Amino acid sequence: MSKQAQHWxxxxxxxxxxxxxxxxxxxxxxxxxxxxNEVTGPFGYPLTYWFTCQGSLGxxxxxxxxxxxxxxxxxxxxxxxxxxxx
Amino acid sequence: MxxxxxxxxxxxxxxxxxxxxxxxxxxxxxxxxxxMSAKAIGICFVAFTVAIYAIIGYLSRTAQADAYYVAGxxxxxxxxxxxxxxxxxxxxxxxxxxxxxxxKGYGYMALLVxxxxxxxxxxxxxxxxxxxxxxYTVPDFIGTRYGGNLxxxxxxxVLTVASFTYVTAQINATGTIASVALxxxxxxxxxxxxVSILLCSMLGGMRGVTWTQVAQYIVLIIAYLLPxxxxxxxxxxxxxxxxxxxDEVSRIAELEAQFGFVKNSAENLKEVPKGLAGxxxxxxxxxxxxxxxxxxxxxxxxxxASLPHVMMRYFTTPSVKAARKSVGWxxxxxxxxxxxxxxxxxxxxxxxxxxxxxxxxxGKSVSEVQAIDWYQNWNxxxxxxxxxxxxNGTVELNExxxxxxxxxxxxxxxxxxxxxxxxxxxxxxxxxxxxTADGLIxxxxxxxxxxxxxxxxxxxxxxxxxxxxxxxxxVVIGFAGATIAAMEIQGIxxxxxxxxxFAMSGLFFPLVLGVWWKRANREGAIAGMxxxxxxxxxxxxxxxxxxxxxxxxTQLTFGIFGSAVSLVSMVVVSLITAEPNAATQKMVDEVRVxxxxxxxxxxx
Numbered sequence: 001m002s003k004q005a006q007h008w009x010x011x012x013x014x015x016x017x018x019x020x021x022x023x024x025x026x027x028x029x030x031x032x033x034x035x036x037n038e039v040t041g042p043f044g045y046p047l048t049y050w051f052t053c054q055g056s057l058g059x060x061x062x063x064x065x066x067x068x069x070x071x072x073x074x075x076x077x078x079x080x081x082x083x084x085x086x
Numbered sequence: 087m088x089x090x091x092x093x094x095x096x097x098x099x100x101x102x103x104x105x106x107x108x109x110x111x112x113x114x115x116x117x118x119x120x121x122m123s124a125k126a127i128g129i130c131f132v133a134f135t136v137a138i139y140a141i142i143g144y145l146s147r148t149a150q151a152d153a154y155y156v157a158g159x160x161x162x163x164x165x166x167x168x169x170x171x172x173x174x175x176x177x178x179x180x181x182x183x184x185x186x187x188x189x190k191g192y193g194y195m196a197l198l199v200x201x202x203x204x205x206x207x208x209x210x211x212x213x214x215x216x217x218x219x220x221x222y223t224v225p226d227f228i229g230t231r232y233g234g235n236l237x238x239x240x241x242x243x244v245l246t247v248a249s250f251t252y253v254t255a256q257i258n259a260t261g262t263i264a265s266v267a268l269x270x271x272x273x274x275x276x277x278x279x280x281v282s283i284l285l286c287s288m289l290g291g292m293r294g295v296t297w298t299q300v301a302q303y304i305v306l307i308i309a310y311l312l313p314x315x316x317x318x319x320x321x322x323x324x325x326x327x328x329x330x331x332x333d334e335v336s337r338i339a340e341l342e343a344q345f346g347f348v349k350n351s352a353e354n355l356k357e358v359p360k361g362l363a364g365x366x367x368x369x370x371x372x373x374x375x376x377x378x379x380x381x382x383x384x385x386x387x388x389x390x391a392s393l394p395h396v397m398m399r400y401f402t403t404p405s406v407k408a409a410r411k412s413v414g415w416x417x418x419x420x421x422x423x424x425x426x427x428x429x430x431x432x433x434x435x436x437x438x439x440x441x442x443x444x445x446x447x448x449g450k451s452v453s454e455v456q457a458i459d460w461y462q463n464w465n466x467x468x469x470x471x472x473x474x475x476x477x478n479g480t481v482e483l484n485e486x487x488x489x490x491x492x493x494x495x496x497x498x499x500x501x502x503x504x505x506x507x508x509x510x511x512x513x514x515x516x517x518x519x520x521x522t523a524d525g526l527i528x529x530x531x532x533x534x535x536x537x538x539x540x541x542x543x544x545x546x547x548x549x550x551x552x553x554x555x556x557x558x559x560x561v562v563i564g565f566a567g568a569t570i571a572a573m574e575i576q577g578i579x580x581x582x583x584x585x586x587x588f589a590m591s592g593l594f595f596p597l598v599l600g601v602w603w604k605r606a607n608r609e610g611a612i613a614g615m616x617x618x619x620x621x622x623x624x625x626x627x628x629x630x631x632x633x634x635x636x637x638x639x640t641q642l643t644f645g646i647f648g649s650a651v652s653l654v655s656m657v658v659v660s661l662i663t664a665e666p667n668a669a670t671q672k673m674v675d676e677v678r679v680x681x682x683x684x685x686x687x688x689x690x
Contacts, residue, residue: 008678018210026203026387027380033192034372044332049370052195053428054328057202061417064209068410071214075407080679082405 007078018067025056104304115506124505128267131509136282139298146290146297151549154291155222157402161296167415169296170399172303177259177519178582185490187431191367193374198424200383204390209413213400215601215677217409220684224394225537231600232608235542240615242533244592245394252585253526255578257571259519267512273572280568287524295524302517309514314426317433317501327429334436338369348484354475359468362487377638385643389586392593395525406680434497447481455481460499531560583642591622591648595656604674610660617655622648
């Protein structure tokens with residue numbers, strides 16, 4: 001397999017993981033919104049309520065930075081990262 | 087004070103700017119104590135901030151195509167994050183969102199999740215690849231990836247429909263704020279708003295818009311956070327509201343149980359002014375079906391990833407790597423405001439309905455409430471209304487009505503903050519609406535000037551002529567938007583949500599599959615864009631005219647139907663027609679790696 005094909009396979013793998021985490025916190029947990037809201041979440045808010053106004057949003061921020069770092073590592077590993085920028 | 091390259095001095099320049107703005111707020115506060123009128127303070131806030139944006143717009147003037155279209159591709163990640171956040175957060179986010187949460191509670195917060203989660207899709211599926219491509223506009227990518235004028239034209243059409251729906255709402259918002267702050271009729275205020283918008287973008291294009299958007303972000307985030315923290319401390323809810331309002335949230339639930347949600351008769355509601363609403367839904371309890379919540383969030387997320395004015399912000403970063411990081415920063419800056427909106431809604435609601443607080447009005451006598459200063463002010467502005475439906479002489483939960491905008495605009499006054507805060511909030515709302523309108527008008531004008539005029543009609547045009555055409559289109563589109571906004575056809579929030587649905591119906595899958603599916607070809611993309619947009623718009627018209635809809639898809643989520651049609655038609659048509667030629671396939675391979683030259687040259 002060529003270097004480029006390997007790079008793309010890893011990139012696709014990272015995409016799947018990223019989208020899976022995204023799915024859980026943007027859609028998955030809200031399937032059980034009513035049940036989850038009975039539980040007390042961080043800072044004492046009802047759990048589902050907390051996810052809609054802080055939890056999911058914060059997780060998305062962290063997820064994007066994590067994704068960007070992982071993708072950079074993959075690019076470096078196969079020698080596809082850009083030079084002389086940032 | 088400032089030496090050398092502007093880009094290297096950015097932190098210093100915006101540091102001084104922020105300090106200057108804070109000093110201005112303090113001066114205004116002192117002036118208020120010395121007897122300056124509320125009206126004069128409002129005018130000062132709006133005039134001062136708009137003048138600053140105009141100066142930045144003038145200083146950013148340019149005669150070069152890549153500076154005009156993509157700000158010279160040298161905007162650092164963090165600053166691009168701020169600019170994107172201002173580009174993104176519109177009048178709807180700033181003025182209407184806390185109000186929506188106040189009235190509808192949990193069900194409405196699907197928008198919070200949708201308008202943030204979409205950035206994960208932007209970062210992972212699209213932004214870095216489109217940056218590598220080196221395009222000036224979104225149709226530039228479609229037109230080059232799939233080839234042919236028809237695919238480019240289809241992308242221009244979808245972009246224009248979505249962005250134009252959005253921009254009328256933003257010009258409407260600037261007009262509303264300008265008319266309140268400057269005390270002039272709305273029909274004229276709309277054009278005052280438009281001129282302010284054009285001052286930022288006309289001379290410098292994307293470069294001017296970038297640096298004004300950063301300035302606008304700073305104003306709008308200060309204007310949003312300062313009152314939230316102040317109110318929270320003032321009513322004793324907690325020093326840091328985001329972490330300390332759990333007791334207030336449960337207190338609201340307690341009061342809701344105590345008062346109950348009494349349904350008003352249609353007869354009684356007739357006397358309530360149009361656009362005002364009462365609290366009819368629980369604040370923190372789950373009050374929407376999972377599908378209603380999820381479908382709205384999903385539509386907003388896919389729409390986020392298809393809206394061209396957001397995507398084109400990532401064309402301005404120096405590299406692919408920077409584009410990815412910049413998406414993270416964008417969402418961080420958006421998060422600061424979005425995580426505060428529910429807190430503001432909570433504080434506002436508690437201040438109004440809790441009888442044990444001095445500001446609470448529920449349970450007081452009707453005549454007592456009608457004598458309160460702020461009630462009279464906002465009643466006069468048609469944003470508050472009380473009626474004693476059951477004739478018992480006291481105000482009940484179901485007898486108090488408020489406009490959506492009033493939650494952000496009136497809460498500082500209700501909580502007893504000085505008027506200077508209300509002036510600040512007006513400047514923030516103006517900044518939010520202006521920055522989004524600028525991004526949208528520029529996205530449309532650039533698509534028409536670059537893709538329609540230069541790439542399709544006159545490919546030999548010189549740079550100077552292209553930029554003249556771009557600017558003329560900017561003004562024409564701005565005036566068209568303002569004229570429609572002045573007619574006040576639909577509310578701010580409804581048309582914003584429609585714009586997301588239009589964008590996802592026509593553009594989501596053609597963009598994503600252009601990078602992630604090599605087999606996608608021209609015929610498929612054209613079918614995907616055309617059928618997606620037509621079926622989405624058709625569904626909207628059908629439901630608006632009394633159609634029952636299916637699968638719980640409403641007029642706010644019609645993009646789910648449109649994009650499903652788009653996906654199926656794009657895949658089917660691609661598979662039954664010939665695969666893309668070798669050159670196109672090689673192009674896709676190159677887009678997928680960050681290193682090497684971009685597909686389109688620096689000047690194209």
